[in-house]
Amino acid sequence: MSRPVLVVDDDTDLREALEEVLRDAGYTVFGAGNGLQALEVLRREPVPPSLVLLDMMMPVMDGATFGRQMRQVEAWNGIPVLVFSASANARQVAEEMGACGYLRKPVDVETLLKAVAANKAPEAP
Amino acid sequence: MTPFRLLLVEDSVNDAALVTAELEQAGYLPTARRVETLDALRDALATGPWDLVLCDYRLPRFSALDVLSLLHSQGGDVPLIVLSSQLSEDQAVTLMKAGARDCFSKDRMARLGPAVARELEETRVRRERTRAEVDRDILAKASELLTGSLEQAARLDQLVQLMVPRVADWCAFFLQDPNQGGLRLVALAHPDAERRAHAWKLDQRFPLDPQSAAGPAYVLRTGQPEFMPDVRKRSEPITRDVAHQRAIDGLGLRSVVNVALPGNDGRLGVLSMGTLGERTLAPVDLSLAQELARRTGLVLENARLFQEAREAVRLRDEFLTVAAHELRTPLTTLRLQLGTLLQRTEAHHLEPEVVTRLERSVRQVRRLGTLVEGLLDVSQLSSGELSLMPERFDLEELVSEVLDRYQAEARAAGCELRQSTRRGLWGTWDRLRVDQAVGALISNALKFGPGRPVEVDVGREGGFARIQVRDRGIGVPVDQVERIFERFGRAVSSHSYGGLGLGLYLARRAAEAHGGRAWAESASGEGARFTLELPLEKETRE
Numbered sequence A: 001m002s003r004p005v006l007v008v009d010d011d012t013d014l015r016e017a018l019e020e021v022l023r024d025a026g027y028t029v030f031g032a033g034n035g036l037q038a039l040e041v042l043r044r045e046p047v048p049p050s051l052v053l054l055d056m057m058m059p060v061m062d063g064a065t066f067g068r069q070m071r072q073v074e075a076w077n078g079i080p081v082l083v084f085s086a087s088a089n090a091r092q093v094a095e096e097m098g099a100c101g102y103l104r105k106p107v108d109v110e111t112l113l114k115a116v117a118a119n120k121a122p123e124a125p
Numbered sequence B: 001m002t003p004f005r006l007l008l009v010e011d012s013v014n015d016a017a018l019v020t021a022e023l024e025q026a027g028y029l030p031t032a033r034r035v036e037t038l039d040a041l042r043d044a045l046a047t048g049p050w051d052l053v054l055c056d057y058r059l060p061r062f063s064a065l066d067v068l069s070l071l072h073s074q075g076g077d078v079p080l081i082v083l084s085s086q087l088s089e090d091q092a093v094t095l096m097k098a099g100a101r102d103c104f105s106k107d108r109m110a111r112l113g114p115a116v117a118r119e120l121e122e123t124r125v126r127r128e129r130t131r132a133e134v135d136r137d138i139l140a141k142a143s144e145l146l147t148g149s150l151e152q153a154a155r156l157d158q159l160v161q162l163m164v165p166r167v168a169d170w171c172a173f174f175l176q177d178p179n180q181g182g183l184r185l186v187a188l189a190h191p192d193a194e195r196r197a198h199a200w201k202l203d204q205r206f207p208l209d210p211q212s213a214a215g216p217a218y219v220l221r222t223g224q225p226e227f228m229p230d231v232r233k234r235s236e237p238i239t240r241d242v243a244h245q246r247a248i249d250g251l252g253l254r255s256v257v258n259v260a261l262p263g264n265d266g267r268l269g270v271l272s273m274g275t276l277g278e279r280t281l282a283p284v285d286l287s288l289a290q291e292l293a294r295r296t297g298l299v300l301e302n303a304r305l306f307q308e309a310r311e312a313v314r315l316r317d318e319f320l321t322v323a324a325h326e327l328r329t330p331l332t333t334l335r336l337q338l339g340t341l342l343q344r345t346e347a348h349h350l351e352p353e354v355v356t357r358l359e360r361s362v363r364q365v366r367r368l369g370t371l372v373e374g375l376l377d378v379s380q381l382s383s384g385e386l387s388l389m390p391e392r393f394d395l396e397e398l399v400s401e402v403l404d405r406y407q408a409e410a411r412a413a414g415c416e417l418r419q420s421t422r423r424g425l426w427g428t429w430d431r432l433r434v435d436q437a438v439g440a441l442i443s444n445a446l447k448f449g450p451g452r453p454v455e456v457d458v459g460r461e462g463g464f465a466r467i468q469v470r471d472r473g474i475g476v477p478v479d480q481v482e483r484i485f486e487r488f489g490r491a492v493s494s495h496s497y498g499g500l501g502l503g504l505y506l507a508r509r510a511a512e513a514h515g516g517r518a519w520a521e522s523a524s525g526e527g528a529r530f531t532l533e534l535p536l537e538k539e540t541r542e
Helices: A014-025 A035-044 A063-072 A089-094 A109-119 B013-025 B036-048 B065-076 B090-098 B106-147 B152-163 B192-204 B215-223 B242-249 B283-347 B352-381 B393-411 B431-448 B503-513
Strands: A007-010 A029-032 A051-054 A081-085 A102-105 B002-009 B028-035 B052-056 B080-084 B104-106 B172-176 B183-189 B227-228 B253-263 B268-277 B390-394 B417-421 B428-430 B454-461 B464-471 B517-522 B526-533
Touching: A007 A014, A007 A035, A014 A029, A014 A063, A014 A109, A014 B283, A029 A035, A029 A109, A035 A063, A035 B080, A051 A063, A051 A109, A063 A081, A063 A089, A063 B065, A063 B517, A081 A089, A089 A102, A109 B283, B002 B013, B013 B028, B013 B106, B028 B036, B036 B268, B052 B065, B052 B106, B065 B080, B065 B503, B080 B106, B080 B215, B090 B104, B104 B106, B106 B152, B152 B172, B152 B183, B152 B283, B172 B192, B172 B215, B172 B393, B183 B192, B183 B215, B183 B283, B183 B393, B192 B242, B215 B227, B215 B253, B215 B268, B253 B283, B268 B283, B283 B352, B352 B431, B390 B393, B390 B417, B393 B428, B393 B431, B393 B454, B393 B464, B428 B431, B428 B526, B431 B454, B431 B464, B431 B503, B431 B526
Parallel strands: A007 A029, A007 A051, A051 A081, A081 A102, B002 B028, B002 B052, B052 B080, B080 B104, B417 B454
Antiparallel strands: B172 B183, B172 B268, B227 B253, B253 B268, B390 B428, B454 B464, B464 B526, B517 B526
16 A cells, blocks of 8 residues: 555645545545644554645644654654645745645646655655 | 114213113114123123114223124124214224224214114114025925935924024924824924923923913914914913923023924924023014924825825735735635546546536636736735746746646637747746746737637747737737736726736736846737747846
């Protein structure tokens, strides 16, 4: 089974739409409503995700804080992060947190799938 | 009887009485003061102003020449006439050369009346002329200050300094406190530091009573200027607070002028000035104060309006940013949902009509996204230049991508999109901005030239890449080809053609940010050609 994709976004409708698109494309998907929940998912799941699709502005714990905390755990340090933000400076944010790339909302299905495929960690042989 | 202030330098009481009697006989009512030492003379001059000095030629310890040199050193503008029991012609010439206005013997006192009349008149004319020059100078400097780049507080500080001591002994601005209401002292000029501190303290301790029947608060309330040549004769107290009134009386004021600073919606504050001791203000001072207040009010009002306008723009931009940001999340959900539906519909070979409707929905959602992006860009642009994130790419490839995206819209508009391109136009540009700009030109062509083909040409002209979009639509009148590139600019009524009027504006700004250009050529009714020009070499700009 391929490694899952972790979708972190506080907007439930959007998160579920993202999950749906990714599942349709054959991915295993976990969702989290904020950074704290995302950390719980990482702790809970035995296999680390191949990619984190990360919203920045979220309650409880925002994307930047989550990114910092995730990088402090060695097992999670190498997980690619794709910043997914409505902010005009999404690219800058992505660069600052060492993400592998960024997507600016709104985005359509093709662009989303292309970006996920291009940025996810390669499957172990 | 004409009153005037006479300073008599005379050691003989009898001679002084003689002079006074002679003047009264000639129709004058002198307020005379007699001094017989140079020190007393110096003191008397300090309490001026005097209209005339009459001086005995020979005094026990000094002469009329010493008096003249003292007058000169004080820089005053007081004429001096020398009276003497015996005076040689040489002595008279020496005195006149030293600046005496006239010399004559005490046994020819009949000459005194006409001589005084002449001197008083000449002094009056001279003083008026000098004063007019002072006014002109003050107003010129005030204009310079008012139009300069100083902060408001520093500006008002320097304005009050202009008036002291040339026109008054102190000068102050009171402005309406925007938070608490009422008048507050904001600038004060006074030569004495202790008195200055006292006045500031007074303003802190006793805010001016808005209902008072006199003083700055009264002037602010009524708009009527207040001119008090002698405040000791003021009938209405400035304040009902006894301690406050005592403190005001303690300032030693003599004359006071208060005038309102006019604003568009009422009065902004009060310009106040006054004298101490013997010095008094005249109607000419009131006129100057009014003119200064008028000019200051105008500038303060403009500054306020400018501030308000800037704040309104800031709020608008903030709103646009927040709104655009907030709109993006539901737009993303919509797009993804529609995309998923479309894929599933196609996969399951459902009714073609469903597919068509879904496609239409996708198109509209995408259009909504473009509008939202435009709004956000425009709010960013109003606070500065477009920031670019350059990367190297092939322009032809990007244009093809954009055209693919617009195929559905073109079909809906009944337009055939024709592309003739040149391969390998590589450059370093901001992909997103160029994408938006090309999209804006195509969208514009589809909107204004429906049912006719639209040609897109990518080529090279010197060191520039050129994207040209040609439609066969309604065209743009010659006098409007620049206007359509302005923010919210449009050549046609917004009732006939929708849109926010941002696409071309953003396209031009994007081109310019790259060091390129965007323009249109058209004749009304014959379609239009829009060109986007981007430098091919890498631009090293911020």
